[in-house]
Amino acid sequence: MELLAYLEAVSDCQTKEALDEVLIDTCNRIGVAALSGYNFPVSAYDDDQRLPIISTWPDSVRAVYRDIMVGDDPIMNAAMALGIPVHFRSLTAKMDLNEKGQTFVAAMFEAGLVDGVITPVISRPGSVACFAAAFDEQRDDIRPSELRRIKFLFSEYYFRYRELTDVRVSELSVRERQVMVAIVNAKSNPQIARELGVSEHTVGTYVRRCFEKLDVNNRTQAIVRFLGGGAGSLPSS
Structure with a gap:
């Protein structure tokens, strides 16, 4: 070529x-x-x-x-x-x-x-x-x-x-970015729920939305895409 x-x-x-x-x-x-x-x-x-x-x-x-x-x-x-x-x-x-x-x-x-x-x-x-x-x-x-x-x-x-x-990263909402930062830091869904003051069900919804927007199937792929987009720190609300 x-x-x-x-x-x-x-x-x-x-x-x-x-x-x-x-x-x-x-x-x-x-x-x-x-x-x-x-x-x-x-x-x-x-x-x-x-x-x-x-x-x-x-x-x-x-x-x-x-x-x-x-x-x-x-x-x-x-x-x-x-x-x-x-x-x-x-x-x-x-x-x-x-x-x-x-x-x-x-x-x-x-x-x-x-x-x-x-x-x-x-x-x-x-x-x-x-x-x-x-x-x-x-x-x-x-x-x-x-x-x-x-x-x-x-x-x-x-x-x-x-x-x-x-x-892909720019399409994430502030809350979704917060969830992704927690995932990067190896936090489980229950830990994320406690940290953000929401239910585990809500966290699961945010995680699914992150996967959809980043076009990935699991946490490992999501981390690579998220960090590859230059989003390595917790955004301000």
Whole structure:
């Protein structure tokens, strides 16, 4: 897919699922075997906030990353510090990886992912993410133009993702936003009811409305969409 056609396809997406499909299909056509994206910085202390925006990494690699690297990823931090798309092997060759980093790289290689590209992406001030594309072959010959093309694909995806999530979050009422903040803080429905001074039935109604407006099916998905829209604090009434 030409870059202009990709841009038009991304712009036409009305759901995250459709957006994910466009990115994944396009990356597959240029030899990307797996990809992922995380809002940056990544929280190491809340399981829900550690979820990726998107990830097609094998389960074995995702498990290792989730268990030892999320929120303390020296490879991601180095790439973000450079501020440009970088070749994975060229970057890691210059790093003295700690045990966690070595374990993750070993898990990648064992899954057949032996190289890649890591890039920061910014949709607007304060909205920053780190994306990675993995290859199943070593790409020491990767050209600067290819690095920029991969960053373009991720940048347009992230821009549209933020547009979609921002619209959804903006549709939430003040009370619904309060419920979502409580959900982010791992509060149960009974706890939310006590905190807001309403019945559990009312809280259940608010939760269902939040799911409908955010176009999700469960709390984990709702948290990702809610935080992805930049709504991380309790709004004033």
